[in-house]
Amino acid sequence: MRLLSLVTSILFAGTTSLMAGEFTLHSNDLSGQLTKTQEFSGFGCDGRNISPELHWSDAPKGTKSFAVTVYDPDAPTGSGWWHWVVVNIPASVTSLPADFGNSAKTQKIPALQTLTDYGKAGFGGACPPKGDRPHRYMFTVHALNVDHLDLDSKVSPALAGYMINAHSIEKATMVSYYGR
Numbered sequence: 001m002r003l004l005s006l007v008t009s010i011l012f013a014g015t016t017s018l019m020a021g022e023f024t025l026h027s028n029d030l031s032g033q034l035t036k037t038q039e040f041s042g043f044g045c046d047g048r049n050i051s052p053e054l055h056w057s058d059a060p061k062g063t064k065s066f067a068v069t070v071y072d073p074d075a076p077t078g079s080g081w082w083h084w085v086v087v088n089i090p091a092s093v094t095s096l097p098a099d100f101g102n103s104a105k106t107q108k109i110p111a112l113q114t115l116t117d118y119g120k121a122g123f124g125g126a127c128p129p130k131g132d133r134p135h136r137y138m139f140t141v142h143a144l145n146v147d148h149l150d151l152d153s154k155v156s157p158a159l160a161g162y163m164i165n166a167h168s169i170e171k172a173t174m175v176s177y178y179g180r
Contacts, residue, residue, distance in 0.1 A: 048125075052098060136175050
């Protein structure tokens with residue numbers, strides 16, 4: 001009888017956690033593959049360089065702000081390639097519209113876009129070398145335990161990443177692929 005009670009408790013606990021929700025990231029613009037829309041314009045690529053729409057749900061308790069990053073671990077640099085770093089997204093915001101990464105446009109959401117490995121702030125789309133196997137693009141939303149990271153738009157992606165990870169409560173990642 002104790003064993004049946006224990007198994008029932010474990011099953012019930014598992015069901016409860018499934019119903020509670022999980023921090024997740026989605027996009028209406030991506031379905032596993034990036035397109036010319038998200039390809040960089042420059043560096044040998046001729047895409048539109050438009051960041052995709054992103055939305056997230058079920059942020060953990062204690063979230064005070066969000067950060068969004070896009071990272072290519074397959075870039076032939078020895079250290080990957082940072083394509084986008086956005087910090088200080090208010091906790092009340094649960095989505096970024098398409099082309100939010102265009103740093104030349106005035107955006108309605110107060111957030112800070114920092115440098116990428118292209119040397120510019122804002123979204124820098126995919127641009128893997130021709131002939132490489134498709135690269136992975138890791139889109140990640142980070143729930144942070146602070147309202148604001150004390151960074152500016154000239155901070156390196158590595159330092160921004162350090163600060164994001166130091167204040168991360170939880171993160172949700174979505175992977176898309178792109179090759180040329």
